[in-house]
Amino acid sequence: MQVTETSTEGLRREFKVVVPAADIDQRVTDRLTQLGGQVRLPGFRPGKVPMGILRQRYGKSVMGEVLEGTVNETSQTTMTDRGLRPALQPKIEITSFDEGKDLEFTMAVEILPEVEPSDYSMLKLERLKAEVDDSAVDEGLKKLAEQQKRFTPVKKARAAKNGDQVLIDFEGSVDGVKKPEMAGSDFELELGSNRLIPGFEEGLVGVKPGESKTLNLTFPEAYPAKDVAGKDAVFEIQVKEVREAAESALDDELGKVMGFENLDGLKDALRRQAEGQFEQHSRQRLKRQLLDQLAETESFDVPAGMVDMEFDAIWKQIEAARQHHLETKDDPDHHHEHDPDLDKPEEELRADYRKIAERRVRLGLLLSEVGRRNDVQITQEELNRAMIAEARRYPGQERQVLEFFQKNPQAVDSLRAPILEDKVVDFIVDQAKVSERTVSPEELMRDPDEEEASEEKPKAKKAAAKKPAAKKEAAASEKKDAEKDAGEKPAKKTAAKAKKPAAKKAD
Structure with a gap:
C-alpha cells in the first residue's frame, strides 16, 4: 500500500492511497477459498469446488465485499500509523479501479485538535447559596391547598358564578340527532376552568339549582372528533347543584391527603424539595x-x-x-x-x-x-x-x-x-x-x-461588545x-372520575 499526503490545511488532511492489484487479487482469492469451504454445489464435495467456478459464480459479489473491506482497513491503518484521531468519519472517493489494476482512492479527514488543558x-x-425560609414553605402549602380545592353546596340558593362548581346532567345533539358521547350524568364542572367547548361554561354562569338550560353552541373547526368539528350543537342541561369552593385549610388533613402523617410531615417534604431546587x-x-x-x-x-x-x-x-x-x-x-x-x-x-x-x-x-x-x-x-x-x-x-x-x-x-x-x-x-x-x-x-x-x-454604547x-x-x-x-419529573395527573363527554375542549 502506498499512501501520499496531498494536503494539510488546519485540521484537515487529505491522502491518496494506492493498493496494488496483486493485494486485491490475493484478498479475493482468500475470500473465495473461505467461501468454497462453505457453499454446496451439485457435483462437488464441500471444499472441492474449483476456483474457476467460484470466481465465475461469486467473483463479482466477493470483489465488492473485498473493496469495501480494503478501503475501510487501509484508511484506518493510514490514520493509525500517523497517530491521527478523526473528528468525523473520513470522506472517501474511489478514483480508479478495474479488475487486474491497482485500487486508488482519496481520503479527506478532519482530525481532533491537540488540546492542552490549563491549570x-x-x-x-x-x-x-440560599436558605429556605418559612415563608417559602408556607407559600408552597398554600399552593397545594389550592390544588386540593373542595366544593360544598351553597348554603343559600344563589346564581352560579365563575369559580363555582355545578353538578349537571346534560344531553347534546347535532342536526337534531342526540349523541351518547355528548351526554353526561352527575357531571362536576368548575365554571371558568375552560374544560369544555367555548360557550358551555359561560352559558351556565347565573344558573340556579333545579334550573334547566338550553345552549346553542358551535364546535371548533379544529375539534378532534371530525364528525362534529365546526358543526352547530344543542345542549339540554339540568342543573342539580351549585357548589362553592370551601376555604382550604392548612391542617393535618391536608398532610394526610398528600400522603404524610400530618401537616409537619408535609412541611418537611416541601422544605427538602425547596432545598433540592436551590442546590440544583x-x-x-x-x-x-x-x-x-x-x-x-x-x-x-x-x-x-x-x-x-x-x-x-x-x-x-x-x-x-x-x-x-x-x-x-x-x-x-x-x-x-x-x-x-x-x-x-x-x-x-x-x-x-x-x-x-x-x-x-x-x-x-x-x-x-x-x-x-x-x-x-x-x-x-x-x-x-x-x-x-x-x-x-x-x-x-x-x-x-x-x-x-x-x-x-x-x-x-x-x-x-x-x-x-x-x-x-x-x-x-x-x-x-x-x-x-x-x-x-x-x-x-x-x-x-x-x-x-x-x-x-x-x-448602551457598549452594547456591541455584548x-x-x-x-x-x-x-x-x-x-x-x-x-x-x-429528572424532568412531570406533575402527577389525576385520573378523571367520570367519562369525559364530547363537549370537552381539545388540548
Whole structure:
C-alpha cells in the first residue's frame, strides 16, 4: 500500500492511497477459498469446488465485499500509523479501479485538535447559596391547598358564578340527532376552568339549582372528533347543584391527603424539595461560570465539520421558533413572550448561532480531553441511575423504558455524555478556588442573563461588545442541565372520575 499526503490545511488532511492489484487479487482469492469451504454445489464435495467456478459464480459479489473491506482497513491503518484521531468519519472517493489494476482512492479527514488543558487551580469561581425560609414553605402549602380545592353546596340558593362548581346532567345533539358521547350524568364542572367547548361554561354562569338550560353552541373547526368539528350543537342541561369552593385549610388533613402523617410531615417534604431546587440552581450557576471562563481562556481550532453538524441541529430549532414567531407575533390572543432576537435578519442570526455551535464544540472537546487525560470513568451504577431517572419521566411505562435500554446499547450510550460532562465539571471545580456567597432565593433563582442585561443598560454604547451567542448557549446548557439533574419529573395527573363527554375542549 502506498499512501501520499496531498494536503494539510488546519485540521484537515487529505491522502491518496494506492493498493496494488496483486493485494486485491490475493484478498479475493482468500475470500473465495473461505467461501468454497462453505457453499454446496451439485457435483462437488464441500471444499472441492474449483476456483474457476467460484470466481465465475461469486467473483463479482466477493470483489465488492473485498473493496469495501480494503478501503475501510487501509484508511484506518493510514490514520493509525500517523497517530491521527478523526473528528468525523473520513470522506472517501474511489478514483480508479478495474479488475487486474491497482485500487486508488482519496481520503479527506478532519482530525481532533491537540488540546492542552490549563491549570485549573487558577480558576476562581463563586458558589451561590440560599436558605429556605418559612415563608417559602408556607407559600408552597398554600399552593397545594389550592390544588386540593373542595366544593360544598351553597348554603343559600344563589346564581352560579365563575369559580363555582355545578353538578349537571346534560344531553347534546347535532342536526337534531342526540349523541351518547355528548351526554353526561352527575357531571362536576368548575365554571371558568375552560374544560369544555367555548360557550358551555359561560352559558351556565347565573344558573340556579333545579334550573334547566338550553345552549346553542358551535364546535371548533379544529375539534378532534371530525364528525362534529365546526358543526352547530344543542345542549339540554339540568342543573342539580351549585357548589362553592370551601376555604382550604392548612391542617393535618391536608398532610394526610398528600400522603404524610400530618401537616409537619408535609412541611418537611416541601422544605427538602425547596432545598433540592436551590442546590440544583446553585450547581447550574456554578457550572455556567465555569463554562464561561473556559470559553474565554481556552482557545484552539475546532473541526469545521463538527461545527456544521452542531449548527444544523441548532438552526432547525431556530427555524421552527422563527416560523412560530412570525405566525403569532401579531395575534392578540397569543400571550407567549417572544425572543426579540428572532426579529434579527437571518444572516445576523446565523452568525450568532454559528458562534454558539463553535463554542459548544470547543467546550465539548475540552471536557472530553480533560476526562480522557484524567481517566474519568462512568460506572454501571451511574448508568443504572440515569436509566431509572429516564424511566420515571414516563409514569406507567417504566418497565418498557428500561427494557428498551436493555435491548438497545446505543440508547444507553446516549446517557453517557451528560454523565461524563458532569463528572468532568466536578473534577475541574474540585481543583478551582471556589468561594461561597449567601444570597436571597430570588437572586439565586434569577436568570443570569437578566442580571447582565440590567448591568449593561447604562452602557448602551457598549452594547456591541455584548456576546449574545455565549449567553444564549449557556442559558440553553443550563436549562438542559436543570432538566437532566431534576429528572424532568412531570406533575402527577389525576385520573378523571367520570367519562369525559364530547363537549370537552381539545388540548
